[in-house]
Amino acid sequence: MRRSPDSEGRIGTGPARRRGSPMRIEVDRNRCEGHAMCEAVAPEFFSVDDEGELTVKAEEVPEPDKAAVHAAVLSCPVTALKLSSR
Numbered sequence: 001m002r003r004s005p006d007s008e009g010r011i012g013t014g015p016a017r018r019r020g021s022p023m024r025i026e027v028d029r030n031r032c033e034g035h036a037m038c039e040a041v042a043p044e045f046f047s048v049d050d051e052g053e054l055t056v057k058a059e060e061v062p063e064p065d066k067a068a069v070h071a072a073v074l075s076c077p078v079t080a081l082k083l084s085s086r
């Protein structure tokens with residue numbers, strides 16, 4: 001049986017179809033150096049104290065916030081952040 005692509009040209013029910021699935025923030029604490037770029041980009045999700053200790057305020061990222069958190073992940077100079085879907 002052949003399926004028709006949806007309005008965005010996708011076929012099937014695999015991971016690419018699960019647009020609404022929540023993403024999670026993962027931190028590699030061994031890499032984090034407290035630069036606070038993540039906090040500057042997405043302060044709703046990241047906070048860095050005076051000692052450079054990072055706190056992730058919310059590990060689960062709602063769909064409307066994905067772009068901001070993705071930008072924060074990319075801003076980290078030591079690639080300590082990752083967005084994963086699990």
Ligand code: SF4
Binds near residue numbers: 031036048080081
């Ligand atoms: S930008 Fe990277 S190194 Fe800096 S606090 Fe955030 S996660 Fe840590």
